[in-house]
Amino acid sequence: MRVRKIDVLVVGGGAAGIAAAAAAAREGADALLIERNDRLGGVLEQCIHPGFGLHRYREELTGPEFAHRLLGEFDSSGAEAVTGCTVLEVNPQGPSVVAASPKGLLKFRPKALIWATGARERPFGALRIPGARPAGIYTAGLAQRLVNIHGLLPGRKAIVLGSGDIGLIMARRLHLEGVEVVAVLELRPFPGGLMRNVVQCLEDFGIPLLLRHTVAEVHGKDRLQGVTVVEVDEEGRPLPGTERYVEVDTLVLSVGLIPENRLIEGFVPLDPLNRGPVVNARLQTEVPWLFAAGNNVAVFDLVDSVAALGARAGTFAARYARGELPEGRAVPLVRGENVLHLVPHRLVPGVPTPVYIRVPHPLPRARVSIGGVVTRNHVGVRPTEMIEVKLSGEALEELAGLPEVRVEVSPA
Amino acid sequence: MRIAVIGAGAVGALIARELTRYEADVLLFEREADVGWGVTKANSAIVHGGFHEAPDTVRARFCAPGNAMYEGLCRELDVPFRRVGAYVLAFGEEELAVLRELQAQGEENGVPGLEIHSREEVLAREPHVNPEVRAGLWSPTVGITEPWTVAIAAVENAVANGLKLHLAEEVTGIEVRAGRVQAVVTGKGRYPVDAVVNAAGLFADRIAEMAGLKEPVLFPRRGEYILLDKAASGLVRSVLFPAPTEKSKGILVLPTVDGGVLLGPTAEDLPRGAREAVETTPEGLRRVVEGARRLVPGVDLSQAIKTFAGLRPESPQEDFVVGPTVVKGFYQAAAMRSPGLTAAPAIAKWLACEVMASELSLSRRGSFNPIRKGIPRVAELSEAEWEELIRKDPRYGRIVCFCNRVTEGEIVEAIRRGARSLDGVKFRTRAGFGRCQGGFCTDRILQILARELGVEPEEVPLRDPSSPLVMGKVRP
Numbered sequence: 007m008r009v010r011k012i013d014v015l016v017v018g019g020g021a022a023g024i025a026a027a028a029a030a031a032r033e034g035a036d037a038l039l040i041e042r043n044d045r046l047g048g049v050l051e052q053c054i055h056p057g058f059g060l061h062r063y064r065e066e067l068t069g070p071e072f073a074h075r076l077l078g079e080f081d082s083s084g085a086e087a088v089t090g091c092t093v094l095e096v097n098p099q100g101p102s103v104v105a106a107s108p109k110g111l112l113k114f115r116p117k118a119l120i121w122a123t124g125a126r127e128r129p130f131g132a133l134r135i136p137g138a139r140p141a142g143i144y145t146a147g148l149a150q151r152l153v154n155i156h157g158l159l160p161g162r163k164a165i166v167l168g169s170g171d172i173g174l175i176m177a178r179r180l181h182l183e184g185v186e187v188v189a190v191l192e193l194r195p196f197p198g199g200l201m202r203n204v205v206q207c208l209e210d211f212g213i214p215l216l217l218r219h220t221v222a223e224v225h226g227k228d229r230l231q232g233v234t235v236v237e238v239d240e241e242g243r244p245l246p247g248t249e250r251y252v253e254v255d256t257l258v259l260s261v262g263l264i265p266e267n268r269l270i271e272g273f274v275p276l277d278p279l280n281r282g283p284v285v286n287a288r289l290q291t292e293v294p295w296l297f298a299a300g301n302n303v304a305v306f307d308l309v310d311s312v313a314a315l316g317a318r319a320g321t322f323a324a325r326y327a328r329g330e331l332p333e334g335r336a337v338p339l340v341r342g343e344n345v346l347h348l349v350p351h352r353l354v355p356g357v358p359t360p361v362y363i364r365v366p367h368p369l370p371r372a373r374v375s376i377g378g379v380v381t382r383n384h385v386g387v388r389p390t391e392m393i394e395v396k397l398s399g400e401a402l403e404e405l406a407g408l409p410e411v412r413v414e415v416s417p418a
Numbered sequence: 419m420r421i422a423v424i425g426a427g428a429v430g431a432l433i434a435r436e437l438t439r440y441e442a443d444v445l446l447f448e449r450e451a452d453v454g455w456g457v458t459k460a461n462s463a464i465v466h467g468g469f470h471e472a473p474d475t476v477r478a479r480f481c482a483p484g485n486a487m488y489e490g491l492c493r494e495l496d497v498p499f500r501r502v503g504a505y506v507l508a509f510g511e512e513e514l515a516v517l518r519e520l521q522a523q524g525e526e527n528g529v530p531g532l533e534i535h536s537r538e539e540v541l542a543r544e545p546h547v548n549p550e551v552r553a554g555l556w557s558p559t560v561g562i563t564e565p566w567t568v569a570i571a572a573v574e575n576a577v578a579n580g581l582k583l584h585l586a587e588e589v590t591g592i593e594v595r596a597g598r599v600q601a602v603v604t605g606k607g608r609y610p611v612d613a614v615v616n617a618a619g620l621f622a623d624r625i626a627e628m629a630g631l632k633e634p635v636l637f638p639r640r641g642e643y644i645l646l647d648k649a650a651s652g653l654v655r656s657v658l659f660p661a662p663t664e665k666s667k668g669i670l671v672l673p674t675v676d677g678g679v680l681l682g683p684t685a686e687d688l689p690r691g692a693r694e695a696v697e698t699t700p701e702g703l704r705r706v707v708e709g710a711r712r713l714v715p716g717v718d719l720s721q722a723i724k725t726f727a728g729l730r731p732e733s734p735q736e737d738f739v740v741g742p743t744v745v746k747g748f749y750q751a752a753a754m755r756s757p758g759l760t761a762a763p764a765i766a767k768w769l770a771c772e773v774m775a776s777e778l779s780l781s782r783r784g785s786f787n788p789i790r791k792g793i794p795r796v797a798e799l800s801e802a803e804w805e806e807l808i809r810k811d812p813r814y815g816r817i818v819c820f821c822n823r824v825t826e827g828e829i830v831e832a833i834r835r836g837a838r839s840l841d842g843v844k845f846r847t848r849a850g851f852g853r854c855q856g857g858f859c860t861d862r863i864l865q866i867l868a869r870e871l872g873v874e875p876e877e878v879p880l881r882d883p884s885s886p887l888v889m890g891k892v893r894p
Contacts (some may be wrong), residue, residue, distance in 0.1 A: 007801060092823075103802075107810065129723060129724075131722065136702075140880070156864075158875055160887075161888075223697075227833065
């Protein structure tokens with residue numbers, strides 16, 4: 007097996023990984039990006055709708071346009087990419103990675119490794135919905151690839167379960183392709199995606215959003231014939247007597263993304279709520295040579311945030327590879343009231359960072375507090391829209407002096 | 419000499435393979451579009467020890483001998499098989515008494531190595547078992563396999579030895595004259611034959627009726643299952659049974675050969691006509707969880723990746739119906755409820771090589787080759803072997819199913835061997851069987867199938883033409 011030594015190896019060629027490799031190369035590192043698919047860009051490739059880049063590029067781009075911009079930055083950075091190359095294992099003892107490719111098995115010995123593997127979709131089987139197992143049940147991401155990459159229609163009459171962003175986007179996409187989209191169902195009493203997507207994908211096209219509804223059963227032995235739709239109570243339990251049969255040939259699922267950390271979860275501490283590695287403000291995990299960025303750290307709302315995290319990880323990983331990242335003091339960020347997802351988990355003195363917070367349920371008015379030093383009032387916080395608080399300057403230094411920093415969102 | 423075997427499940431496939439040892443034209447008829455898609459596809463995948471069976475049954479006669487044949491069979495056919503052993507767990511004194519009865523019964527059936535282990539011994543081997551366990555009956559010969567691979571491999575090997583496989587061809591009639599089988603009639607034609615083997619699983623009663631026989635009487639017993647991801651693989655090392663009830667072996671927790679964990683099955687008797695009722699139900703899935711957690715309280719449902727149900731052909735006498743019948747040339751391998759998979763190799767050997775060979779005066783062919791090589795699984799190769807494979811065919815370096823590490827090379831080989839659908843590829847390669855359940859690979863496998871078969875992607879089904887995956891193209 008060929009062994010290749012490198013400063014920084016980035017695993018995963020989506021937005022986080024591309025930005026990470028480019029930033030590492032700009033910081034002077036010899037940086038290599040490996041991607042299991044044949045093209046770079048990750049999920050951006052199939053997201054042909056607009057809405058990307060408002061933060062990073064101050065204009066509204068489609069997914070492929072965003073990827074194109076990012077790849078422009080990558081190309082000029084001097085970083086290198088290998089596609090069609092799937093990582094098989096990561097040596098917990100030190101940065102060493104084995105991967106498979108049509109050229110053979112490859113071994114990489116980087117000085118720093120950046121994990122940017124993104125997330126996978128929660129499958130139908132995980133929902134334990136009763137019924138047979140016919141054709142016509144797709145996760146939203148798969149449906150999106152069928153339509154946008156392969157030009158294939160998954161069906162003629164569809165219902166969408168789960169109102170995550172990709173479910174909302176696919177409801178509109180299928181509608182535009184002439185598929186009858188009966189409704190989008192959401193178990194919770196509030197939509198799972200961004201408000202702008204609820205408006206632009208459903209309301210603008212007259213697609214009903216049924217909150218507190220789910221699929222109780224799927225019907226059809228060969229191809230999906232219909233689903234039983236049911237209302238649920240506060241706990242998400244079906245309300246007897248509310249079942250109704252809806253004839254559809256396609257069920258599209260947008261029921262959650264799961265950060266993909268299979269190959270590192272055995273040796274890197276994960277945050278059980280984020281389901282991603284514990285990271286400090288440098289995106290460094292508890293294993294010093296391993297950095298992590300993107301949706302495998304926690305699932306983010308915007309690709310802009312993901313790319314920003316990637317770039318930060320790339321910069322710090324390059325410094326680590328040069329031996330210029332002193333193991334300084336780190337101050338733990340701890341969850342207080344109403345904090346579901348939290349990134350990062352440690353502040354590093356002198357390292358300005360955004361803090362990303364996701365609340366578990368909506369609050370009409372809220373006060374966000376970072377260690378009592380930085381506080382902000384918000385009107386209408388929702389689980390679907392992360393709160394981002396930038397820490398720098400004096401406030402950061404003050405926080406860095408505390409034994410720990412409590413992050414909380416209290417009703418105001 | 420021409421012999422028709424009806425049903426390409428594990429039982430029919432193994433019988434057909436044994437028959438190809440002889441100078442005869444062997445035809446195998448299957449109503450489904452692929453091999454092993456009936457009872458064989460959805461069961462517990464256990465090679466049972468033989469202690470569950472009452473000594474005076476046909477089940478007992480063939481179970482332990484079938485178990486003993488599995489190593490050799492799986493070596494010849496390159497099928498995964500692991501003798502992981504099993505515990506029957508007792509909670510309380512009454513159930514401990516049941517274990518002692520099972521042990522005595524097993525010994526009478528010739529099951530080797532049965533021992534009653536103390537709570538501490540059980541927990542030392544299986545630390546996740548409910549600590550309230552009183553004792554366990556240890557059966558070291560119990561194994562796990564992949565039932566559909568048994569069927570696929572047996573058919574591939576039989577075809578290499580001259581078998582003619584007729585898929586998607588349902589038998590609609592058996593012609594009997596003067597008490598002797600004359601021909602098999604299907605939707606596609608009439609085949610004059612000298613003998614018929616009825617291995618038609620859930621439909622074996624209908625086939626028997628076509629020959630004028632009243633046995634077996636069958637009804638479907640549904641079993642629901644929950645499959646957990648490989649992340650749960652540390653949960654159990656061996657097959658865990660509860661103390662059995664009158665009706666069934668109970669709800670189990672067991673490892674699968676590819677590293678997952680299987681929970682189930684329920685045992686729900688359905689009306690005779692409900693032979694395709696493979697739906698899971700809220701009640702059934704609830705029972706599976708309850709039953710599994712009784713044995714292993716730490717079962718984590720967030721690791722569930724799939725639920726499914728299978729039907730097993732049950733008869734009022736709860737026993738196999740195997741052997742010759744009053745109709746000359748008509749042989750049964752029917753009512754193969756549990757432990758049908760285990761008993762299948764022993765029944766195949768006995769029926770083909772003893773009963774039929776003698777009654778039909780079959781003569782051995784010189785050229786029978788018992789060896790079948792499976793599709794290479796890169797996930798199970800050494801680095802050097804895998805490198806070598808990639809050198810010969812770079813497609814073995816291109817991973818398509820990331821969860822189960824299945825390459826394009828394996829998928830192309832599966833298609834070369836007969837996969838015509840997404841499930842055909844899945845059951846031959848495990849692509850799409852993993853934690854994302856095809857979320858990442860379905861479209862890629864669809865493309866590969868279309869390319870290799872020279873068809874449009876719209877023509878590639880989940881299983882057969884009645885289960886299309888996509889319905890046309892987007893607007894031009």
